[in-house]
Amino acid sequence: MIKATHLSKSFGKKVAVDNISFMVERGEVLGFLGPNAAGKSTTMRMLTGFLPPTSGTALIGGEDIVEGSLAARRKIGYLPENAPVYPDMTVLGFLDFVAEIRGFSGAEKKRTVGETIERCFLSGVRFQTINTLSKGFKQRVCFAQSILHDPEYLIMDEPTDGLDPNQKHEVRGMIREMAREKTIILSTHILEEVDAVCTRAIIIADGRIVADDTPEGLRARSPVQGAVHFTVHTGEGESLLQELQKIPSIRSLEVLGKTQSELTVRLHPKDIGAPLVNDVSARLGQEGGQVTSLFVEEGRLDDVFRAITASASKKEQE
Numbered sequence: 234m235i236k237a238t239h240l241s242k243s244f245g246k247k248v249a250v251d252n253i254s255f256m257v258e259r260g261e262v263l264g265f266l267g268p269n270a271a272g273k274s275t276t277m278r279m280l281t282g283f284l285p286p287t288s289g290t291a292l293i294g295g296e297d298i299v300e301g302s303l304a305a306r307r308k309i310g311y312l313p314e315n316a317p318v319y320p321d322m323t324v325l326g327f328l329d330f331v332a333e334i335r336g337f338s339g340a341e342k343k344r345t346v347g348e349t350i351e352r353c354f355l356s357g358v359r360f361q362t363i364n365t366l367s368k369g370f371k372q373r374v375c376f377a378q379s380i381l382h383d384p385e386y387l388i389m390d391e392p393t394d395g396l397d398p399n400q401k402h403e404v405r406g407m408i409r410e411m412a413r414e415k416t417i418i419l420s421t422h423i424l425e426e427v428d429a430v431c432t433r434a435i436i437i438a439d440g441r442i443v444a445d446d447t448p449e450g451l452r453a454r455s456p457v458q459g460a461v462h463f464t465v466h467t468g469e470g471e472s473l474l475q476e477l478q479k480i481p482s483i484r485s486l487e488v489l490g491k492t493q494s495e496l497t498v499r500l501h502p503k504d505i506g507a508p509l510v511n512d513v514s515a516r517l518g519q520e521g522g523q524v525t526s527l528f529v530e531e532g533r534l535d536d537v538f539r540a541i542t543a544s545a546s547k548k549e550q551e
C-alpha cells in the first residue's frame with residue numbers, strides 16, 4: 234500500500250504541492266491527472282525519494298520515504314518524466330547496469346535483462362546506442378528499467394508519452410496485467426488512458442487534490458451523462474419537438490443542429506438511470522421520423538476535467 238500524508242513541496246515561494254494526502258491499495262491503478270504545472274511530477278518525485286518533501290511524508294509498503302528512503306526505494310520502480318536514460322550506453326549495457334544496481338548478478342542478471350528486453354520489444358535495438366534511438370524507443374528503454382526488478386510499487390510519470398498507438402496499446406495492456414499483483418500510480422494527459430487502465434483517478438490542480446474518484450464516478454459528473462442524443466430526418470421538426478417535450482422523464486431539451494431535412498437533439502433525463510431512451514425511441518417511432526442515429530451519452534472525461542480544473546484555478550485567483 235502507498236499512503237501519502239500531508240505531502241507538501243515548495244520551491245522558494247512557489248508551493249508546487251500543497252498538503253496532499255491519499256492512499257493506494259494493491260491491485261489499484263491510480264491515475265494522476267491535472268493541468269501542466271499542477272504538481273503531478275513533483276508528487277511522484279517525492280514518493281520515489283528523488284526529492285525530499287518540504288513537509289509531510291509517505292509510506293511505501295510500510296517504509297517511510299524520509300526516514301527509510303533506501304528501503305522504500307528498493308520496493309519501487311520509477312519511470313520519470315522525459316525518459317532520462319544515459320545516452321552513451323547501449324540498450325543492453327544500460328539495462329545490465331540497472332540490473333546490477335538492483336542487485337542482480339550472473340545468470341540471474343542475464344535472464345532478467347533478457348526477459349525485460351523481450352517484454353518491452355527492444356530485441357531489435359539491444360546493441361544500439363541510446364542517443365541514436367527514436368523518442369518512443371527511448372521511452373521504452375526507460376519503461377524497461379522501471380519494471381526490470383519486478384517491483385511491488387510502480388510509479389510512472391506519463392508512461393505512454395511519445396509512443397505510437399500500437400505501443401500505447403501494448404504498454405496499457407502490460408500495466409493492466411501487472412496491476413493484479415502491484416500497486417501502481419501513473420500520470421497522464423490522455424484521458425482515454427484513464428478509462429483504459431486506471432481503477433481510480435485523482436485530479437490535481439495548483440498542487441491540491443480537487444477530485445478523487447473512479448473513472449465512472451468522474452464521468453457521472455458530466456452534465457451530459459445519461460442524455461439521449463439523436464438525429465432524425467424530418468420535415469416537421471417543430472411538431473416533433475413539441476411531442477418530445479411531453480415525455481415525462483425529460484428534464485430539458487437541447488437542439489444541437491437543425492437543417493431543412495435533419496434535426497439533432499440532446500434530451501436530458503430528470504433522473505440519471507431513468508428509462509428515457511426507451512420512451513424517446515418509442516415516441517420517435519410513433520412520429521414516423523427516420524432516425525439516423527440514437528445513443529445515450531456516457532459523459533466525457535475531458536469536459537469533467539475542464540470543469541473541475543477551471544473552477545479550481547478560478548478559486549485560486551479569487
Ligand SMILES: Nc1ncnc2c1ncn2[C@@H]1O[C@H](COP(=O)(O)OP(=O)(O)OP(=O)(O)O)[C@@H](O)[C@H]1O
Nearest residue numbers: 244247249267268269270271272273274275276314
Ligand atoms: N526544481 C524546481 N524548481 C523550481 N520550481 C519547480 C521545480 N520543479 C517543479 N517546479 C514547479 O513546480 C510546479 C509543479 O511542477 P510539476 O513538474 O510537478 O508539474 P506537472 O503537474 O508534472 O506538470 P506537467 O503536466 O507539465 O508535467 C511548476 O510550477 C514547476 O515550475
Ligand SMILES: [Mg+2]
Nearest residue numbers: 273274275314
Ligand atoms: Mg509532469
